[in-house]
Amino acid sequence: MRLKLLLFCALVCLIVVLAEGRERRASSRRPQGLREQRITRNVRQGNRQSARTRPSSSTRKLSAVKKSSKKSQAARKIKNKTKAKTNASAKSKTKALTTQSVRSASGSGSTTLPLDFQQNFVRTTNNLRWEKSFLASRYGQSFATTTGSRTALTNTANMEYTCKMSIGTPKQIFTILPDTGSSNIWVPGPKCTSKACKIHKKYHPAKSSTYTKVGTAFAITYGSGKVTGTLAKDTVRVAGLAVTNQTFAMTTKEPGSAFVESHFDGILGLGFRSISVDNVKPLVQNMCSEGVISNCVFSICMRGGGSSKRGGALIFGSTNTTAYTGSETYTYTPVTKKGYWQFDLQGFYLGSTKVSGSTQAIVDSGTSLIAAPTSAFNKINKILGCTVTSSGECWMKCSKKVSDVTFVIGGKKFVMAGNKMKLKVRTTKGNTICISAVSDMGTSFWILGDAFIRHFCTVFDVTRSRIGFAASS
Structure with a gap:
């Protein structure tokens, strides 16, 4: 009986030992996989953890892109700021230049108007007779008696130095005679039917948006008779200098042959207001009072003779005639x-x-x-x-x-x-x-x-x- 009991216990023990041995063998095979799983899990966990601190390749690329983007954005910001400053500076300079240009265009400085010149002209005795008649009608001896102590001029026969002037908006351009012996501006008007008007440029008020009607009658006596017309106002420009609402005359009649033979359309008077017909304020005085020129002077230099093309210059707002005199000493x-x-x-x-x-x-x-x-x-x-x-x-x-x-x-x-x-x-x-x-x-x-x-x-x-x-x- 005891022997059977001992044999049963030994069998149970053997079964237990065999079972444990089998379990160990199985266990010895599983841990590798578990370790791999754990390692994998740890790696994954580590990756998840390190993802927060240590970027992956794709993350590093993305981070690099972001950094590059940030740098680009920063660079762009700096560039934009620099550009803004440059633009601001450029705008400032442009504004300054524009202001200077405007000042030059409206004045506040000086400008040169070239005088035109006709080459190899020989005057005739008729030219001389007309001019003497012209002077005789212009001047009176009583007036002269006293007890007092770069636009181009054209020279016609060394008699007519002319330059360009525009009236109106848009500009209507005229060839005019700069005349220090008179004080009015006049050009042919649309209603002038005289022969001289037919062959010269006419001013058309209907074509100018800045024209203002005055309507006052105008008449000025020359050797060939009276030039008549009506007064008007418009923007008058010479060599970029503009005077708004300048009063001038539109002629309706220009008698005689003198103006027919002339190479100018009209007259630019440069004398004082005291001899101005209808007391019209002359162009230069308006330039001065409106600040179109900062220095209230004008200068005339003439050249001519033979085949020379240089007619000289009429200069507003400056005494700088060094091109003709070699100095500014007067x-x-x-x-x-x-x-x-x-x-x-x-x-x-x-x-x-x-x-x-x-x-x-x-x-x-x-x-x-x-x-x-x-x-x-x-x-x-x-x-x-x-x-x-x-x-x-x-x-x-x-x-x-x-x-x-x-x-x-x-x-x-x-x-x-x-x-x-x-x-x-x-x-x-x-x-x-x-x-x-x-x-x-x-x-x-x-x-x-x-x-x-x-x-x-x-x-x-x-x-x-x-x-x-x-x-x-």
């Missing part, structure tokens, strides 16, 4: 009576002979001649030995030698070569002769026209009421 003399640009000519010499002492003189860019008082004219002709005609010219051979002439102004001597005193003229018979540049108008004062200005640049100082002269180089 001899100034006061205006003795406001109206025309009138001053005291202290003396005139032909060679060493004193022809005239202190006498009143007027600078007139609207005439080609130099007109002398009758007594001075007679002395000059006697020295020259020329032949005086009934119409007041002094004819001579073109080969004749003429001594230098001297004008004394403001205590300084201005010398002009004697050969410049001779002007070529074609007669009605087709012959070419020479005459003296000095003519007789029966006045008691001198009229210094283009024959004088061609050799001496002239500054017209409105503010200080003075005239400055510098010899052209």
Whole structure:
């Protein structure tokens, strides 16, 4: 009995041992997988944990992209800021330049208007007769008597220096004669039927958005008769300088042949307001009062003769005529009576002979001649030995030698070569002769026209009421 019991216990123990051994073997095979699973889980967990701290390859790429994007954004921000500053600076500069341009366009500075020039022109006796008639109707001796102490000019026959001017919006461009011997602006109007108007540019108020009707009658007397018309207002521009609501005249009648033969459409008066028809405020005075030019002056330099293309310049707001004088040094003399640009000519010499002492003189860019008082004219002709005609010219051979002439102004001597005193003229018979540049108008004062200005640049100082002269180089 005991033996059976012992055998049963031994069998149970063997079964238990065998079972445990089998379990161990199975267990010994499972742990590797479990470890792998645990490792895998740990790796996954570690990856999940490290994902927060250590990026994966794709995460690193994404992070790099983000960083690159952030850097790009930062770079763009810096670039944009720099660009903004640059743009702001550029805008500021542009604004400054625009302002400067506007100031230049509206003034607040100066501008040069070229004078046009016709080459190899020979004036005729008819030209001279008309001009003398023109001067005779313009000037009165009583007015001149006093007790006082870069646009291009065109030179027609050394008689007409013209430049460009526009009126209206949009611009209507005209060829005009800059005239210091008058103070009004006039151009042909739409209703003018005179022959001169038919062949010259007309102003059309209906085509301008800035035109204002005035309607006041206008009339100005020339040698060929009265030029008549009506006043109007519009924007007038010369060389980029604009004056709004400038009063000017639209002509309805331009009598005679003088304006038919002229190369200009109208007149730009540059004299004082006191001689302005209908008391119209002249263009230059409006430029000054409206701040279109900061320096209230204008200058005229003329060139001409032979085949030269240079006509010179009319300069607004500046005395810088170095291109013609080589310097900005002027001899100034006061205006003795406001109206025309009138001053005291202290003396005139032909060679060493004193022809005239202190006498009143007027600078007139609207005439080609130099007109002398009758007594001075007679002395000059006697020295020259020329032949005086009934119409007041002094004819001579073109080969004749003429001594230098001297004008004394403001205590300084201005010398002009004697050969410049001779002007070529074609007669009605087709012959070419020479005459003296000095003519007789029966006045008691001198009229210094283009024959004088061609050799001496002239500054017209409105503010200080003075005239400055510098010899052209």
